[in-house]
Amino acid sequence: MKKRIVIFASGSGTNAENIIKYFQRTQFAEVVLVLSNKKDAKVLERSVNLNIKAISFTKEELFSEEDVLKILKDAKPDLIVLAGFLLKFPERILKEFPKKVINIHPALLPKYGGKGMYGNFVHEAVVKNNETKTGITIHFVNENYDEGAIIFQKKVKLSKTETPETVAEKIHTLEYEWFPKVIEEVLRKTSTPNASFKGGE
Numbered sequence: 001m002k003k004r005i006v007i008f009a010s011g012s013g014t015n016a017e018n019i020i021k022y023f024q025r026t027q028f029a030e031v032v033l034v035l036s037n038k039k040d041a042k043v044l045e046r047s048v049n050l051n052i053k054a055i056s057f058t059k060e061e062l063f064s065e066e067d068v069l070k071i072l073k074d075a076k077p078d079l080i081v082l083a084g085f086l087l088k089f090p091e092r093i094l095k096e097f098p099k100k101v102i103n104i105h106p107a108l109l110p111k112y113g114g115k116g117m118y119g120n121f122v123h124e125a126v127v128k129n130n131e132t133k134t135g136i137t138i139h140f141v142n143e144n145y146d147e148g149a150i151i152f153q154k155k156v157k158l159s160k161t162e163t164p165e166t167v168a169e170k171i172h173t174l175e176y177e178w179f180p181k182v183i184e185e186v187l188r189k190t191s192t193p194n195a196s197f198k199g200g201e
Contacts, residue, residue, distance in 0.1 A: 003029035003030075003078040003079065004030065004076055004077050004078050005019070005032065005077060005078065005081055005183065006032060006034075006035065006075050006076055006079075006080050006081070007020075007033070007081045007082075007083050008033045008036070008037075008080065008081070008083055009034065009041065009043040009082075009166070010036060010041060010043075010086040011038070011042065011043065011084050011086075012043060013034075013043025013044075013047065013084070015084055015175055016031075016043050016046065016047065016083045016183050016196070017043075017047075017050065017116075018176050018179070018180060019081065019180050020046075020047065020052055022180035022184075023184075024049060024182070028184060028187070029078070029184065030185075031047075033054070033055065033075045034047040034052070034055075034079070035055050035057065035060060035068065035071070036054070036055075036056050037056070037057060037062060037085070037086075039056040041056070043084075044056060044096070055089050056062060057071075061125070063090050063092075065137045068075045069096060072093065072097070073096070076124075077100065079183065079186060080100055080101040080102070081099065081102055081103075081183060082103040083179070084104075084118075084119075088145065088195040099140060101140065101141040102139065102140055102183070102186060103139060104136060104138050105146055106123070106136060106168075107135070107136075108134060108136075108153055108155065108158065108162055109131070109136055109146055110146075114146055115145050117146070120164055120168065123164035123165075123167040123171070124164045126158070127162055130160075131158055132157065132164070133155050133156065133158055134155070134156060134158060134171065135153055135156055135171075136171060136175055136178065136179075137153050138150075138152040138153075138182045139151055151182060154174050154178050155156050156170045156173075156174060157161075158172075170183060170197055189192045
């Protein structure tokens, strides 16, 4: 039986689309549902176009006693993936699905993490501070922003002429290559969810 993945996303959904397509080419796992807190998010359209069920919800529904949690229980996910999801994830859901929620962050945590540090805000800070490298971090989600146990990091070198836009391109390349692979690796290691999947330079 295929492993079941549920994706949460807030925006365009290029990472979600990439993940869906990756697992559509395998017999190991599948994305069964995409959820978004924005009813007009492009990710919903992308998902439906790939024959994946997509549902939007309000912030109130996310934090209510039932609503989103009931949807998740019905979906029976083996893994919940946050792919550009901008709201803080409810502790109630984390308790219901322990060690089953992962997130990707567009920097090398613990640097450039925390509330408000997402998307271009991260890349702007990286350039402003003249960093010589940046990268992606895939981590388990806990009750605090970007503080869960790190599963995987991949680095990329930066030149002195980088702009937030060029940094974003490099980060997207890493995300598209590595996020689906790490999701698969995490699912294969469900018996030992703290196992690391090491990335190189």
